[in-house]
Each structure stands twice: as structure tokens, then as C-alpha cells.
Amino acid sequence: MLGKPSALFIYAIAFMIFLYGPVMLMPVFSLNDSTFATFPLKGFTTRHYASMLANTSMILSLKNSLVVGVIVSVTATAIGLPAAIALTRYRLPGGGPVLSAMMLPLVIPSIVIAVALLVIVLRFLHMNLSLWTVGAGHILLCIPFSMTVLMSRLEGFDKSLEEASRDLGENAWMTFVRVTLPLAAPGVISSLLLCFIISFDEFVVAFFLTGTENTLPVYLFSQLRFPNKLPGTLALGSAILLGSAILVVAADLLRKLGVQSAKPGDL
Amino acid sequence: MKRIQFIDRMAQGKMSRRQMLSQAGAFGVGLLSLPKLSAAAEVLTCMEWGGYDVAEYFQSYVDKHGAAPNFSIFSGEEDALAKVRAGFAADVMHPCNYSVGRFVSAKLAVEIDTSKLSNWKDIFPALQTADGVLVDGKVMMAPADWGNSSIAYRTDLVDDDFKKNESWGIFFDDKYAGKVSMLDNELLILIGAMVGGMPYDEAYKLTGAALTEAAKTWGEKGVKNSRFLWTDASELQQAMASGEVVAAYAWNDVVKNLTREGIPVTYAKPKEGYFTWFCGLTLLNTGKADPALAYDFIDAWLSPETGKTLIEGSGYGHANIKSFEAANPDDVKAMGILDPVEHMKSAILFKTPTDAVQNEQNKVWGELKALKQ
Amino acid sequence: MTSPKPRRQWPDWLAGYALLSPALLVMAATLAAPVIALFVLSFWSQTGFDIDRSFTLANYWKLIEPSSEPMVWMGIPFPFAYPVAAILMLKSLVMSLVATVVVIAMAYPMAYFLAFRVTRHKALWIILLTIPFWTSYLLRVFAWKIVLGYNGAINTGLKSLGIIEAPLEFLLYNPIAVMITLAHAWIAFTVLPIYVSLEKIDRSLLEAATDLGDSRWQRFWRVTLPLSAPGTIAAALLVFIPTVGDYVTPTLVGGPGGTMIGTLMQELFLRQDNAPLGAALAIVMMAIIAGIVALFLWAVGYSKMRERSR
Numbered sequence: 001m002l003g004k005p006s007a008l009f010i011y012a013i014a015f016m017i018f019l020y021g022p023v024m025l026m027p028v029f030s031l032n033d034s035t036f037a038t039f040p041l042k043g044f045t046t047r048h049y050a051s052m053l054a055n056t057s058m059i060l061s062l063k064n065s066l067v068v069g070v071i072v073s074v075t076a077t078a079i080g081l082p083a084a085i086a087l088t089r090y091r092l093p094g095g096g097p098v099l100s101a102m103m104l105p106l107v108i109p110s111i112v113i114a115v116a117l118l119v120i121v122l123r124f125l126h127m128n129l130s131l132w133t134v135g136a137g138h139i140l141l142c143i144p145f146s147m148t149v150l151m152s153r154l155e156g157f158d159k160s161l162e163e164a165s166r167d168l169g170e171n172a173w174m175t176f177v178r179v180t181l182p183l184a185a186p187g188v189i190s191s192l193l194l195c196f197i198i199s200f201d202e203f204v205v206a207f208f209l210t211g212t213e214n215t216l217p218v219y220l221f222s223q224l225r226f227p228n229k230l231p232g233t234l235a236l237g238s239a240i241l242l243g244s245a246i247l248v249v250a251a252d253l254l255r256k257l258g259v260q261s262a263k264p265g266d267l
Numbered sequence: 268m269k270r271i272q273f274i275d276r277m278a279q280g281k282m283s284r285r286q287m288l289s290q291a292g293a294f295g296v297g298l299l300s301l302p303k304l305s306a307a308a309e310v311l312t313c314m315e316w317g318g319y320d321v322a323e324y325f326q327s328y329v330d331k332h333g334a335a336p337n338f339s340i341f342s343g344e345e346d347a348l349a350k351v352r353a354g355f356a357a358d359v360m361h362p363c364n365y366s367v368g369r370f371v372s373a374k375l376a377v378e379i380d381t382s383k384l385s386n387w388k389d390i391f392p393a394l395q396t397a398d399g400v401l402v403d404g405k406v407m408m409a410p411a412d413w414g415n416s417s418i419a420y421r422t423d424l425v426d427d428d429f430k431k432n433e434s435w436g437i438f439f440d441d442k443y444a445g446k447v448s449m450l451d452n453e454l455l456i457l458i459g460a461m462v463g464g465m466p467y468d469e470a471y472k473l474t475g476a477a478l479t480e481a482a483k484t485w486g487e488k489g490v491k492n493s494r495f496l497w498t499d500a501s502e503l504q505q506a507m508a509s510g511e512v513v514a515a516y517a518w519n520d521v522v523k524n525l526t527r528e529g530i531p532v533t534y535a536k537p538k539e540g541y542f543t544w545f546c547g548l549t550l551l552n553t554g555k556a557d558p559a560l561a562y563d564f565i566d567a568w569l570s571p572e573t574g575k576t577l578i579e580g581s582g583y584g585h586a587n588i589k590s591f592e593a594a595n596p597d598d599v600k601a602m603g604i605l606d607p608v609e610h611m612k613s614a615i616l617f618k619t620p621t622d623a624v625q626n627e628q629n630k631v632w633g634e635l636k637a638l639k640q
Numbered sequence: 641m642t643s644p645k646p647r648r649q650w651p652d653w654l655a656g657y658a659l660l661s662p663a664l665l666v667m668a669a670t671l672a673a674p675v676i677a678l679f680v681l682s683f684w685s686q687t688g689f690d691i692d693r694s695f696t697l698a699n700y701w702k703l704i705e706p707s708s709e710p711m712v713w714m715g716i717p718f719p720f721a722y723p724v725a726a727i728l729m730l731k732s733l734v735m736s737l738v739a740t741v742v743v744i745a746m747a748y749p750m751a752y753f754l755a756f757r758v759t760r761h762k763a764l765w766i767i768l769l770t771i772p773f774w775t776s777y778l779l780r781v782f783a784w785k786i787v788l789g790y791n792g793a794i795n796t797g798l799k800s801l802g803i804i805e806a807p808l809e810f811l812l813y814n815p816i817a818v819m820i821t822l823a824h825a826w827i828a829f830t831v832l833p834i835y836v837s838l839e840k841i842d843r844s845l846l847e848a849a850t851d852l853g854d855s856r857w858q859r860f861w862r863v864t865l866p867l868s869a870p871g872t873i874a875a876a877l878l879v880f881i882p883t884v885g886d887y888v889t890p891t892l893v894g895g896p897g898g899t900m901i902g903t904l905m906q907e908l909f910l911r912q913d914n915a916p917l918g919a920a921l922a923i924v925m926m927a928i929i930a931g932i933v934a935l936f937l938w939a940v941g942y943s944k945m946r947e948r949s950r
Contacts, residue, residue, distance in 0.1 A: 012753045015746070016768070019827065022783035023772040025793065029786065035528055036508040037786050039796040057320060083663035090656030098660065104671060106878070107926045108678070109885035111906050112919070115349060116674030122354035124673075129355060140670040143663065145829070148878055152837040152871035186839055189763065190832040197773045197828065203888075208350055212312060212337035220778050222317020222342040224499030226581070227524055229318065234782075237775040244774050248767045345910035373689050445809065495813050498891065502785075511790030511809075622688060626912055633907045634724045637899045638713060 080146035129211035153187030358554025364399030413545035453632035459485020523582030699920035837871020
């Protein structure tokens with residue numbers, strides 16, 4: 001990658017522009033002195049950020065979404081990993097049908113899942129709606145994605161590494177921690193990220209399964225009735241972008257300051 | 268935090284199995300007892316439009332009870348209705364006139380005892396007896412916020428012909444094809460029928476062959492000519508600000524907001540008439556809180572103080588006549604209202620057809636959009 | 641989590657199912673009930689606000705009931721009494737198929753770049769890919785409207801360059817806008833699985849191919865592509881399957897003709913008060929998607945492919 005940039009590198013940059021281009025308009029218009037996000041730009045203002053900070057219910061819904069997203073991504077991956085190991089590592093009678101069943105949430109329209117789960121939670125389980133019920137619904141939606149990513153990672157490796165570990169006297173748990181988990185690491189990270197995105201962005205199931213606490217998408221959808229609130233939400237979107245970018249760069253720097261030795265299988 | 272420690276220790280294998288079981292058990296119990304705690308407090312639960320869950324709309328309730336009620340916010344009444352029908356325990360809901368009937372038919376709404384509402388006497392008489400406030404002669408909704416539906420248009424971008432002769436016909440005029448925007452609602456068909464000469468009192472209950480005919484003659488054309496069928500006011504406001512759409516079905520707030528930004532927009536008084544919609548508070552029988560709390564909340568919404576906030580803040584009207592005296596006269600004028608009582612009389616109040624007709628109209632509208640080529 | 645015991649005490653299938661049990665438990669708790677409810681509901685019927693619980697096939701019949709006067713849509717005749725369902729089904733399938741092809745074609749080179757060309761800061765690149773998706777979907781769709789809109793970025797840019805005089809109106813509210821927005825929305829969901837399947841390819845195989853005199857393209861066709869095919873196909877399905885039932889994107893950027901099958905289902909469940917018909921439609925849609933997916937996997941020889949990549 002040193003020397004003259006390859007065609008692929010140029011493509012990657014173009015790809016990133018496609019990905020970030022539209023999104024970067026959010027910070028632009030969040031600083032624009034107008035209620036409307038249209039060109040030409042009117043002038044610089046930070047008032048939309050002030051209105052964002054004053055909007056406590058929006059900030060609260062952001063917090064709720066973050067908490068639910070993290071719990072969902074960790075739980076779904078924790079459930080998905082052993083299942084993916086089972087389906088790729090063991091000769092299972094009925095493995096095919098089990099896998100198909102796990103992919104089912106993809107096919108069912110979310111409105112159907114949402115309404116059905118709602119009735120079940122309220123009428124049969126007699127539970128109250130809360131962020132917990134939203135989380136449960138999201139875990140269900142995440143499992144197919146988590147499984148796909150993890151299985152395509154695990155399918156590549158032969159069993160001999162794990163067998164060697166066991167032959168060396170490690171028990172199953174230590175084999176998992178020392179061999180399987182590092183091998184699965186890229187898949188695990190992808191699964192965590194995908195599940196977080198899905199939960200953080202999901203509207204239909206979240207709307208039906210939440211009680212009086214809102215997630216961010218539920219809140220944003222309800223705000224559409226009020227055009228004047230739009231710049232405030234753009235400000236929030238920009239703040240999220242900036243916050244996550246800082247987080248990522250900081251984490252990368254920390255990692256470099258920390259462990260220098262790269263283990264095989266590490267990212 | 269505890270949960271993370273738990274997972275962390277489990278991952279490190281530092282936890283004995285017994286420890287783990289007891290921890291997991293505690294976690295499970297915590298999970299189960301969590302909802303019960305909130306139920307025990309019996310706080311009022313309201314189903315509310317997002318954005319209306321702010322204390323300034325029900326200040327007297329907060330003053331009296333020291334805290335705001337719990338809110339479950341929604342963005343469409345159908346969604347909210349489905350949620351309550353499934354068993355969600357809400358005490359109060361904020362529907363609009365056209366959907367109250369559905370809450371009544373679903374046996375979820377309870378009659379409101381207006382003698383318990385101190386502000387009821389100041390409600391516009393036309394609203395006190397409007398279709399939707401009264402269902403089968405019983406008060407099923409306390410009207411709170413109202414607004415108009417008419418054509419908002421860019422004075423710099425439409426022809427003088429239209430300005431001299433404002434008409435809903437603009438939605439079916441090929442000259443404006445791709446430059447108008449209608450609300451995503453079956454009302455388009457009814458408006459078409461009105462352009463064709465049918466009075467609203469007949470058009471609102473169109474059904475059967477006449478409905479299909481109107482959908483074919485007017486609906487198809489209207490859908491084709493619309494740049495998009497809008498579902499949220501933000502979308503519409505953006506399009507009008509940029510000039511992409513020059514005329515649209517719009518509520519008062521759009522005109523107010525665009526004018527404030529210096530965009531030349533005016534609100535038409537079409538010859539076929541303009542509409543008034545209204546929303547309000549409905550008591551639900553699914554709630555768990557003391558009904559007295561619900562009455563306090565509804566009464567707070569009907570107060571002139573709330574009306575003042577609503578008029579000045581959003582550009583919508585309020586059901587309490589006194590609100591218009593309390594509000595800043597400039598804001599009232601910006602809504603295009605000179606005399607509120609007179610204004611209320613001259614507009615067409617939306618009516619609700621029977622459930623069967625409503626469903627049929629929904630279906631025809633859904634299919635009309637689906638089959639657009 | 642098993643305690644230290646001599647290995648191979650558990651038979652393979654038992655150990656496998658033990659590992660599967662948490663996932664199966666979650667699925668049983670959250671998925672089984674909705675599916676059963678949906679299935680049962682589709683054999684009932686709706687009268688007003690009440691549901692008639694006597695068994696009927698009427699909902700399914702309504703979806704396929706023939707009519708002597710076919711409805712012509714886009715030049716294709718639909719000989720049904722209730723043609724909306726069939727028309728929207730076809731339209732949705734075509735739209736998501738095209739979107740899937742576009743997404744995969746765009747995502748694959750990026751995943752390839754990540755797997756083979758990025759040597760440092762790999763995690764950073766991957767997370768950078770997902771950051772735009774941490775802002776709400778609604779805001780991203782909105783951002784696209786700013787790009788494609790009447791006074792949007794493209795039109796303003798072209799105008800100031802003097803290339804056009806009046807804004808181009810065909811950018812927004814049509815199927816192409818839907819494609820672009822869908823592609824943008826789903827791209828992270830495809831890059832990551834494809835990357836994961838490329839990443840695990842044994843580098844020695846590639847070296848062997850080079851040693852045997854393969855050019856870069858030959859090596860790609862003969863080694864990389866076949867070995868990454870299972871992951872790529874899985875990624876394609878992750879996009880195709882859910883977009884068939886998607887309705888938010890078409891509604892927001894597709895203009896008046898943006899209705900898809902998901903919209904109809906939403907309306908049947910909520911606005912038209914006909915949940916049983918909606919349930920029957922959902923089941924038929926699931927069956928059709930499952931059929932297409934199975935046919936596709938069979939046609940490309942997916943199970944053999946998976947064996948080979950093991």
C-alpha cells in the first residue's frame with residue numbers, strides 16, 4: 001500500500017465517501033442558521049445544539065438506546081457463539097432445520113413479530129412493558145445476523161487445532177478460551193457491531209414493546225410531527241457521529257499504548 | 268454495573284458454579300421484580316404524541332401532584348390503538364377526532380364526566396358537540412388542540428389564476444403535476460369528489476361503487492400529480508422551503524414556520540371550503556391509576572395557560588376560547604385567525620364515518636397507492 | 641463451561657445441543673409463540689373489531705382467487721380478484737433483488753480490500769465502516785434527501801458549476817432513489833460477513849496458486865471467489881430477505897408509487913383491521929421467500945460449497 005495507490009485503495013476511499021458523504025451533511029446543517037436543511041447555507045449558529053441539550057427526553061432516549069444496544073449485542077453474541085460452534089463443529093442430527101429456524105426472524109415482517117410479542121407479553125406472561133421487553137425482542141432479531149457472521153468465520157478452521165489443544169490436556173473450557181475464542185475474534189467483533197447497530201436503529205419492535213421509556217428511534221419518529229425540532233435531531237446525529245469517532249480513535253490509541261505484542265488471530 | 272462484573276468474572280472462570288447459580292438467580296429475580304415496582308406506584312400513564320410530553324402542556328397537573336405522569340409516546344394513532352388493544356395499561360390517550368370512534372368501537376374508551384372538568388365551560392361550543400367529541404351522544408373526548416387543513420402555497424411560484432380562484436382543484440390540475448403534495452390519506456379522494464361538486468357532508472361517507480368511481484376519477488390523478496404523499500410535516504416543510512413543492516395540503520404550523528423563515532407562503536381559503544381537525548384527551552378503561560388523576564390531567568390540558576403555550580409555540584389552535592385572549596395577538600394573527608368563534612363556524616369540521624365505511628375507504632386508498640404505476 | 645472431565649465422554653450430538661440450548665431457549669421463548677399465533681390467526685376471520693375463531697381458508701383463497709378480468713400492471717396481467725397482493729409481492733421481490741445485487745457488488749471489493757490490503761488498523765477500518773450507522777436510520781434517509789433533493793447537494797453543486805440550469809427532479813422519489821438509499825442502509829450488513837469469510841482464507845493457498853503460475857485474476861477466480869462464496873451468499877440473503885418486507889425506505893424516498901408488500905401488511909394489521917388476512921399474507925410471503933432462497937441455494941450448490949470451504 002506504500003508507493004502508488006492501488007485501484008482498490010481508490011475504490012475504498014470512494015466507498016467511504018459514499019458512506020460518509022450524506023451523513024456528513026448532518027453536522028453541516030446542524031450548524032446552519034435555519035430550520036430547513038436546504039442549500040444555500042444561511043449562516044453559522046450553535047443554537048440547535050443548545051436546543052438539543054435542553055431536550056431532556058431526547059437525551060434520555062439516547063441513553064436508553066445505548067444501554068439496550070450494548071446489552072442486546074453482548075447477549076445475542078454470547079448466545080450465538082456457542083450455537084455457531086455447535087452447528088459448525090459438531091455433527092448434529094437436525095442441524096439443518098435448527099439453522100433454518102434460527103433464520104426465521106429475518107423472514108417475518110417486524111410488524112408481525114412486534115404485535116405478536118406484544119400480545120404474548122401482556123396477555124400471557126402478564127409482564128409490564130419496559131426496556132427489558134424491547135431488549136428481548138431485539139435479541140431475537142439479532143440472532144440470525146450474529147449466527148451468520150460467526151458461522152462464516154468458524155467454518156474455515158479445521159478441528160485439528162482444537163483437538164491438539166485437548167490432546168495437550170486442556171479441558172473443553174480452556175480450549176474454548178485459548179483456541180476457539182481467539183480464532184473467532186473477528187467474527188465476534190463483527191457480530192457485536194452488527195447487533196448493536198440493529199438494536200440501536202430498530203423502530204417497530206421497540207415501539208410496540210416499550211412501556212413509558214423510549215428508545216431513540218421511537219422518539220425521533222414521534223418528533224417528525226414537529227418540523228421545528230428537526231435541526232435539534234440533526235445536532236444529535238452529529239454529536240453521536242463525533243462522539244463515536246472520538247471513542248474509536250481513543251480506543252485505537254489506547255490499544256497501541258497497551259499491549260504491543262500481537263498474538264496470532266488478533267485483529 | 269453488577270451485570271458486567273458478573274459476566275466478567277464468569278469469563279475469567281473465577282466463579283464457582285454455586286456462586287454463579289446464586290448470582291444468576293438474583294439477576295433473574297431482579298428482572299422479574301423490576302416491572303412490579305413501577306406498577307405499585309400507580310402513576311398516571313398517558314399515551315401521547317411525542318413532543319407533547321412536556322410539562323408546559325399540563326403545568327397545573329405538575330403543580331398539584333408534584334410530578335409529570337408517565338408517557339408512552341407514539342407517532343400514529345393506529346399504532347397506539349393496536350398497543351392498547353393488545354393490553355397495554357394506559358389511562359389517557361390523545362387521539363384526534365377521526366380516530367375516537369375506533370377507540371369506542373374497540374370498547375376501550377369511557378365516557379367523560381364533564382362536570383369534573385373546571386375548564387369545560389370555556390370550550391368552543393362548536394367543539395363541545397362536534398362529531399368525535401360526542402359519540403352516540405356521550406362525551407368520549409375532551410377537545411384540546413385543533414388546527415386547520417387547507418392549501419398552503421408559495422405566492423411566488425403559483426399562477427395568478429389560482430390566487431384569484433383558490434381551489435382544491437390544484438391537486439388534480441396537470442399544470443401542477445409533480446409540484447403539489449397531498450397528505451398520505453384517503454381524504455384526497457373525498458376532496459376530489461368535493462371539487463366535482465359534492466358537499467363534504469356527503470363526501471365523507473362515500474362508499475361502494477361511488478367511492479370506487481371517485482377513486483378512479485380523482486384519486487388516481489391526485490396520487491399521480493403529487494410529488495410525494497407526505498406523512499410527516501418536516502418532510503413537507505423542507506420541500507416547500509426549497510420550492511420543490513409549490514402547493515400542499517398543510518396544517519397551520521407549516522405556514523407559520525415557513526413565514527417565520529421569510530419564505531413567501533400563504534394559506535388558502537379554497538372555494539370548496541377548508542377543514543378543521545381537532546384532537547383531545549380520551550379516558551381509557553385499561554388504566555390502573557386513580558381516575559381523579561386522569562381528570563386532573565385532562566383539565567390541565569384544557570386550561571387557557573396550555574392554550575397560550577400551544578398557540579404561541581406551535582401555531583395550532585386550542586379548544587378553550589380564553590386561550591385566544593391570553594395568547595400574543597400577533598401569534599393568533601399569524602395563524603390566519605381574526606375571530607376565533609367566527610373562524611370555527613366557517614370551517615368544515617371533519618366528520619367520522621362508521622367503522623365499516625372508514626375501513627373501506629382505507630382499503631381503497633391503500634390499493635390506489637399500491638397500484639400506482 | 642463443562643467441568644474438567646475426560647474428553648469425549650459426551651456424544652457429539654449431545655454436546656452440540658448443549659451448546660445450542662441457550663439459543664434454542666431464546667428462540668422458543670420469543671419466536672415460537674409469534675409464529676404459532678400468526679399461523680393460527682391466518683385461519684380465522686375478522687368481523688369488525690372481533691375475531692371469528694372458526695376455521696376458514698378464506699384468507700388464503702382471497703389471495704389467490706382468480707378473476708376473469710386480469711388487472712394489467714406495468715404491462716403484466718394479474719388474473720386475480722385481489723390483485724394488489726400479487727402485484728406488490730412481485731414489485732417487492734424485484735426491488736429487493738436489484739438492491740441486493742447492487743449492495744453485494746459494492747460491498748465485495750471493500751471487504752476484499754479490508755481482508756487483503758489493510759495490514760494495520762484493521763479494527764479501526766471496520767469500526768469506521770459502522771459509525772455512520774450509529775446515527776438513526778431516519779436521519780440517514782433524511783441526509784439522502786438533502787443529497788438528492790431539489791435544492792440538495794447534487795443539484796446545487798451542478799448548478800454552481802453551470803452544468804444545469806434548473807434542478808434535476810428525477811433524482812428523488814423514484815425507484816433509483818430507493819435503490820441508493822437501500823444500498824447505503826444495508827452495506828455494513830454485507831461488508832462485515834464477506835470480510836469475515838475472506839479473512840479466514842488460508843493465505844498459503846493463495847501463495848500456492850501464485851507459485852503454480854496463476855495471474856492475479858486467475859487466482860481470484862479459482863481460489864478467492866469460490867472460497868468466499870458461502871459468506872457472500874449468506875450476506876446476500878441477509879439483505880434480500882428482510883428488504884422484501886421493508887416499507888420504511890420506499891415510503892420515505894420512493895414517492896407516491898413507493899408502496900411495497902410490507903406497507904400492505906402494516907395496513908392490514910393496523911388501519912384496515914384485518915389481521916387474519918395480514919397473517920395469511922405474511923405466511924404466503926414467508927413461504928415464497930423461503931422457496932426462492934431454497935431454489936437459489938440449490939442452484940448454486942451451496943451445501944457442497946460449504947463442505948469445500950471447511
